[in-house]
Amino acid sequence: MLPSLAFCNDIDFADWSAYREVHRLLREEYGFQTEDSFWLFDPGGSEMALFKGSLEEKGPRHDDLLEEIARGRLAILHGGGNFSRSNTQVRPSRRLIGEGLVYLRERAKVPQIWTNHGDEGDIQNIGGDAPTYHQGDDPSSNAYILDLLLQGGVQFFWTDHHASDAFAFSANGTAGRPLLVRERTRAGHDITCFFRYRGALPKAPDAQTLSLQLTQRNLDQLVEAGGATVVYQHWCVHRDADGRPRRASSPVFPSESMKALKRLMDYRDRRIVRVMPLTQLLLECSATAGGHQHVR
C-alpha cells in the first residue's frame, strides 16, 4: 500500500460556515477528499450538532447535517455529543445517546468511526484498556453505550490515550508501530483503536498549527517508512495570545498552513503519498492487518 494520510478532525468550536469553508478549500484548492466529525447532541446549541439536549430539540443546522451524514461527508461520531464541564444542562446517558443512534440509523447512517471528545464531563467517552473517568464502556454506568455503538456499526475508536508524537505508523501491523491496535474494554468487548498524530505542540492542534504537523520531515518519514498516518486536527479553531481556543475566523487557514497543504498536495501529485478519507484508510488498514492486530 502506498504511504497514506488521512485527516481526523474534531468539530469543536466549528459553525456551519467554518465547516463549509474548510472543506471547500480542501476539495477545490488541493483536491483532498476529507471527512469530518459531528455531534449528536450539544446542549449549548452548536450548529454542528444534530440536536440540542434531546430529540425534541433539533439543532439549527439539523437538516443540513443529516444530508452530510447520509452522503458520508460527516463520517465521525465525535463523542456522541458535547457534554463537557462547561456544558452541564444535560448529562449524557445510555437512553439519550441510544435514541440518537436509532435516529441516525433510521434517517441517515451510523458512522464507522468514534472519537472521544472534551473532558471529564464527557463521561460517555470510551476508556479502552486504560479507563479513568470514562464510563461509555463501563456496563455498570448509566452512560454505558459501547454495546449500542458496536451494534450500530462503529468499528474504529479513538480514545484519549491514542494521541502520538510519532508521525508514521505501520499500516498492516507487521513492522513498526501499528496504526490499529485491539484493546479489551471493561465490558469484555475487544475494540479496534487507531492512533492520531498530534505532534509535540503545547496545545491540541488547530488551523494555526497545521504547518507544524505537515512538515517536510514528517512527510519524508512517512514516505520512507511506507506506512500510514492519521493527522489529528481542530481546523475550525484559532487561539488567542493566551492559547485559549475560539471559532476560527475567515480565512480559516493562515498562509503557513496553506503552504503546508500545498506541500502535501505536491507529495500527492508526485504519487508518493495518498491523501484519502479516514474511513477508507482505516478499512484498508484493517483488511491488510488481518491477524496482525495485537491485543495490547
Ligand SMILES: [Zn+2]
Ligand atoms: Zn472535541
